[in-house]
Amino acid sequence: MPERDLALLAQAAAEAGDIALRYWRQDPRAWDKGGDQGPVSEADLAVNQHLEQLLRGARPDYGWLSEESADDPSRLDARRCFIIDPIDGTRAFLDGQEGFSHSLAIAEGEEIIAAVVFLPARNTTYLATAGGPALKNGAPIAPHDTEIEGATALTNKTAFVPAFWRGGVAPPMKREFRPSLAWRLCLAAEGRFDAALSMRAAWEWDIAAGSLIAAQAGAAVTDRHGAAMRFNSPKAQVDGLVVAAPRLHAEIMARLEP
Known part of the structure; x- marks a missing residue:
């Protein structure tokens, strides 16, 4: 089916x-x-x-x-x-x-x-x-396996606001941006960039397709708290996102405020 x-x-x-x-x-x-x-x-x-x-x-x-x-x-x-x-x-x-x-x-x-x-x-x-x-x-396609130092994340500026990170220190990652959030998830999935991040709630229609593509490529795909994404919800939103190869995803989650 x-x-x-x-x-x-x-x-x-x-x-x-x-x-x-x-x-x-x-x-x-x-x-x-x-x-x-x-x-x-x-x-x-x-x-x-x-x-x-x-x-x-x-x-x-x-x-x-x-x-x-x-x-x-x-x-x-x-x-x-x-x-x-x-x-x-x-x-x-x-x-x-x-x-x-x-x-x-x-x-x-x-x-x-x-x-x-x-x-x-x-x-x-x-x-x-x-x-x-x-x-x-x-x-x-497959994501790029790398460490957090010098990794490049597709995200907007707000993702690196110190309040989101433990100790008020954003990680040593470079920032890039692409206009389509769905495309950002796919670019992380294929390893063109190392991660896709959002600290803001994301509409399901922006991320539903890209989340599966990234997951099947081998990336770890969660909301910003590390929980699995759930779709077709009443609010039609997911609480942020972290998409990256498993090692980098774990490093990012370890630095995020819970």
């Missing part, structure tokens, strides 16, 4: 990419959602509409959780649930940058069983199923 679901997600991601690229660098209409939620564009909504029609049409008994759809509490009673970000990295998309993605996942209970992250402007596909390998454009 996860393999059939993965094929469906891959088809949906490719079609989402075709739609998004029709708007990309074409000055699409955009507006702020308010409440510190950031921008949304007509492209986000067009992609979301297509994905919902395609995916729910194919799996009508699955629940639906998407950044651009009103939350339907019935998803909590579904055995499986789609968790979707139609365009992750909307600011980058509107700026004409390549670093936006489509993040598509399926949860069974609280766990992700199939995931695709597709960057259409870069023609790059990451995917995984529970129990299967993590692949980038068909090739297996």
Whole structure:
């Protein structure tokens, strides 16, 4: 079943990419959602509409959780649930940058069983199923095994605020940033960067797909307290994230305030 679901997600991601690229660098209409939620564009909504029609049409008994759809509490009673970000990295998309993605996942209970992250402007596909390998454009990926000294973390500036770290001392890591959180998890999964961190609550649609891809690549994937991530929750949020190869993950957790 996860393999059939993965094929469906891959088809949906490719079609989402075709739609998004029709708007990309074409000055699409955009507006702020308010409440510190950031921008949304007509492209986000067009992609979301297509994905919902395609995916729910194919799996009508699955629940639906998407950044651009009103939350339907019935998803909590579904055995499986789609968790979707139609365009992750909307600011980058509107700026004409390549670093936006489509993040598509399926949860069974609280766990992700199939995931695709597709960057259409870069023609790059990451995917995984529970129990299967993590692949980038068909090739297996794995995280970089390294120590914390000099490691590079994909994160925003707030992650290195001293209050988050034992003794008020942030770790000796370099910081990089990419606009799509889903892509950041995949970049850590493939060892392009050493870790992906967030000390802030993360929306499930941003991290559901990337979390499975990173885990199947061999990374340790937890919330910022070291607990396993749980999905299709009422709040649809995970309390931060730490994603890295197991040795580095352990070093990061040892330095974080509990």
